[in-house]
Amino acid sequence: MIDIKIQKKLYGAKGLMPLQVDLQIQEGEFVALSGTSGSGKTTLLRILAGLEEASGEIQVGSEIWLREQKALPPQKREIGFVFQDYALFENMTIEQNLLFVANNTNLAAHLLELTELRELKNRYPSSLSGGQKQRVSICRALMRKPKILLLDEPLSALDAAMRAKLQNELLTLHKEFGTTTIMVSHDPSEIYRLASRVVVLDNGSITNDGKPTEVLLKRQGSQKFSFEGELLEIKKVDVIYIAIVAIGQQLVEIVISQEEAKNLQIGDTVNVSTKAFNPNLT
Numbered sequence: 001m002i003d004i005k006i007q008k009k010l011y012g013a014k015g016l017m018p019l020q021v022d023l024q025i026q027e028g029e030f031v032a033l034s035g036t037s038g039s040g041k042t043t044l045l046r047i048l049a050g051l052e053e054a055s056g057e058i059q060v061g062s063e064i065w066l067r068e069q070k071a072l073p074p075q076k077r078e079i080g081f082v083f084q085d086y087a088l089f090e091n092m093t094i095e096q097n098l099l100f101v102a103n104n105t106n107l108a109a110h111l112l113e114l115t116e117l118r119e120l121k122n123r124y125p126s127s128l129s130g131g132q133k134q135r136v137s138i139c140r141a142l143m144r145k146p147k148i149l150l151l152d153e154p155l156s157a158l159d160a161a162m163r164a165k166l167q168n169e170l171l172t173l174h175k176e177f178g179t180t181t182i183m184v185s186h187d188p189s190e191i192y193r194l195a196s197r198v199v200v201l202d203n204g205s206i207t208n209d210g211k212p213t214e215v216l217l218k219r220q221g222s223q224k225f226s227f228e229g230e231l232l233e234i235k236k237v238d239v240i241y242i243a244i245v246a247i248g249q250q251l252v253e254i255v256i257s258q259e260e261a262k263n264l265q266i267g268d269t270v271n272v273s274t275k276a277f278n279p280n281l282t
C-alpha cells in the first residue's frame, strides 16, 4: 500500500493555498488525479517523486520515502515519471533511450513490441511523431520496473485518435505489469477508460474520491438543452438499457430503448437533449 499524508504551503493565484493530502492507494490501482487548474496536482506528483519538499509522511510498502523532513532522494524512489512533453535523449536511438535507464534488452524488446515500436527502435526521436515519442517515454518509464508510475497529462498534446490508441496501450501495459499508476487527467472519457478510481483535488484538498462513474456522472439538475457527446458504453440493467455518454467534462447516464441500443455504436457522437423544466443555475 502507498500511504500519503503530506502538507505543503503553496502560493496560488489567490494567495496562500495549503496543499493537504491524505491518500491511501492500493498496489496495482490505476488512479486518475483530476481537478481545476492550479489545484496542486503536478505538485503532488513532484512531491511523490522526491522532486519537491513537503512535510508529512510517504510510505510505499515497507519503505519510508518521507518522514520528519527526512526524504529518500528521487533516484532511490522506484518511480517512473512521464510528462506532457517527451523529454527523450535526442542523440540516442529509441532503443538506446530505453537501455540508458536499465540495461535489459529483453524488457526493452518486449515493451517496444507491446507499443508497436519495434520497427522504429533504431530511429532517433526527431524523426518520430508526437504519439510515437510519448510511447517511447512511457516505455522508458517502465524500464525501471517502477513501484509507482506517475503520468502528468501524458496524452493531452495528442489528437483524439492518437489519444485513444495510447489509452489502449496504457491499459495493455497496466494489465501486463500491474504497476500502481497515478495519472493527472481532465478528460472524463480517458478517466473512464483507464482508471478504477478518481481523486479530485480542489484548492489543495481532496474534495471527491471514488469510482469514475460515481464521481463524474452528472446526477443532478435538468436542462432544456442539447449537448453533443461521445457514447462510451451501453449497459443492460435488468430490462433497461443505459448509455454512458461523455459530455464536456462530465459523464451522463441516459436510459435508452432497446431499438436505440441496437442502432448505436460505442464511439458514436450522439446528441443528448432533454425537455425537463426548472433548470438550476449555480
Ligand SMILES: Nc1ncnc2c1ncn2[C@@H]1O[C@H](COP(=O)(O)OP(=O)(O)OP(=O)(O)O)[C@@H](O)[C@H]1O
Pocket: 009, 010, 011, 012, 013, 035, 036, 037, 038, 039, 040, 041, 042, 043, 044, 052
Ligand atoms: N514550490 C512551490 N511553492 C509555492 N507555490 C507553488 C510551488 N509549486 C507550485 N506552486 C503553486 O501551487 C499552485 C498549484 O500548482 P500545480 O502546478 O501543482 O497545479 P496543477 O493542479 O497541476 O495545475 P494545472 O492543471 O494547471 O497543471 C500554483 O498556483 C503554483 O503557482
